Amino acid sequence: MGWTSAKFRVKSGASTQTMEIWIYAQTMGKSLSEASLEILSEARRLANPHKWGVSAVILGDSPGITLDTLAQHGADRVFFVPSERPAAYCPEKVTEILVDLLKAHLPWVLLFPVNDVTNDLAPRIAARMRVGLIPRADRLHLSDDGTLTATRICFQRKIQATVVCPDARPQMATVGSGVMKVQKDTRKDRVPCECIEVNPETCLAGGASRVKVLRFIKADPKKIDISDADLIVCGGKGGGDKAQFEKIKNLADLLGAALAGSRVAVDNGCIGRERQIGQSGKSVSPELMISCGVSGANAHTFGMREAKTVIAINKDKNAPIIKLADLGVVGDLHEILPRLNHRIKKYLDQINPEKR
Ligand SMILES: Cc1cc2nc3c(=O)[nH]c(=O)nc-3n(C[C@H](O)[C@H](O)[C@H](O)COP(=O)(O)OP(=O)(O)OC[C@H]3O[C@@H](n4cnc5c(N)ncnc54)[C@H](O)[C@@H]3O)c2cc1C
Known part of the structure; x- marks a missing residue:
């Protein structure tokens, strides 16, 4: 991959509107996050x-290698901001850097x-730029006049909305992960990607940050909203009464998962109504969901369509949930869970004896 490079002083000048799509890319460890590659590929498309x-x-x-990867997936330019600890996100600093860059270049779209x-970060930038923000878009279209149209699922996934921000620029959207396809840039006529190193000190000339990141505290899975949980253990009528349901709770505790339930589990008093998954409950989109003693009625599965991987435990091999699951x-479950919980506990004790 060919490179040209330049230094960029963000306060130096401005600015006519640029017919460009910008994306905010992030790293995971040493490489680019999959979600960044997804939106970059989409921007190219x-x-x-x-x-x-x-x-x-x-x-x-x-x-490092992230710049080559960005170029291979469609970036014509990369604004690289040196930062010692990108993981220690400081909202004010990053907002300041991005707002200065945006004001200088005025791109048409920012994803x-x-x-x-x-x-x-995105709402802070939208507020500072005085533009709208389309959150969690799952489909994007750019019309001939440059209007970005986004569709998004809202109101607990009951409505699909089509949203435009027709007046102000940049048109901003955040895009859910796993909905866009990662694709390499196949243009025959593409020119070498230009790397522009941004001096973050210049951006922050206005004053010191009021925010200091002291430490990160992991959210308590017992308290987070199940709609936001990445890992869910869900119990149904097959979990039994409140005392028997403890096995399912134990599994959730051991895995650090959020506990959820079917409507019958809620009606039986095994779990609170705010933790019900389904048509009359909440919609969830975890990376992994372990479903225990749930039949998989439509009114229930309606709320778990976005779960990435589903493991189901059920004594009936013909239960709909077994057919739907990635692993059935x-x-x-009253025989399986005590043994499974024992094995998980033993494993956790081995890998981290002090913490347990
Ligand atoms: C308008 C409307 C809205 C609704 N909204 C919702 C909703 O939001 N959420 C929701 O969940 N439901 C909702 N329902 C109810 C829904 O239709 C089902 O009745 C409900 O989901 C069934 O819950 P369940 O799977 O826990 O129980 P069941 O359907 O009774 O299934 C229990 C399952 O556990 C298995 N099982 C039993 N014992 C064991 C064992 N020892 N080991 C392993 N497996 C075992 C059985 O084989 C069975 O498959 C709604 C219904 C209506 C009409």
Whole structure:
């Protein structure tokens, strides 16, 4: 991959509107996050018919292989902001850096992957730029006049909305992970990607940050909203009465998972109503869901359609949930769970004896 490079002083000048799509890219360890590659590929797809440019902004300790990866997936320019600890997200600093870059270049569209950091960052930037923000888009379209149209599922996944921000620029959206396809840039006529190193001190010339990151505290799975949980253990009528349901609770505790239930489990008093999954409960989208003693009625599965991987334990091999699951375990959960919990506990004790 060919590179050109330049230094960029963000306060130096401005600015006519640039027919460009920008993305905010993030790293996971030493490589780019999958979600960043997804939105970059999508930006390239949207830009191609209009022959627009695509730029990525990335904070990192060294350009490394991430820049090549950005170029291979469609970036024409990369704004690289050296940052010693990109993981220690400081909202004010990053907002300041991005707002200065945006004011200098005025791109037409700006996309973010959805995660905890960007859920905080994107609204700050939208407010500072005085533009709208389309959160959690799952489909994007760029019309000939440059209007970005986004569809998103809202109101507990009961409505699909089509949203535009027709007036102000950049048009901003955050995009859910796993909905766009990662694709390499196959343009024959692409020019070498330009790397522009941004001096973050220049951006922060306005004053010191009021925010100091002291430490990160992991959310308590017992308290987080099940709609936000990445890992869920869900119990149904097969979990039995309140005392028998403890086995399912134990599994959730051991895994650090959020506990949820079917409507029958709620009606039986095994779990609170705010933890019900389904049509009259909540919709969830965990990376992994372990379903115990749930039949998989439509009214229930309606709320778990977005679960990435489902493991189901049910004594009936014909239960709909077993057919839907990625892994179906056919058997009595009151026999399986005590043994499974014992094995998990033993394993956790081995890998981390002090903490337990
Ligand atoms: C308008 C409307 C809205 C609704 N909204 C919701 C909703 O939001 N959420 C929801 O969940 N439901 C909802 N329901 C109810 C839904 O239709 C089902 O009745 C409910 O989901 C069934 O719950 P369940 O799977 O726990 O119980 P069941 O359907 O009775 O299934 C229990 C399962 O446990 C298995 N089992 C039993 N014992 C064991 C054991 N020892 N080991 C392993 N497996 C075992 C059985 O084989 C069975 O498959 C709604 C219904 C209506 C009409």
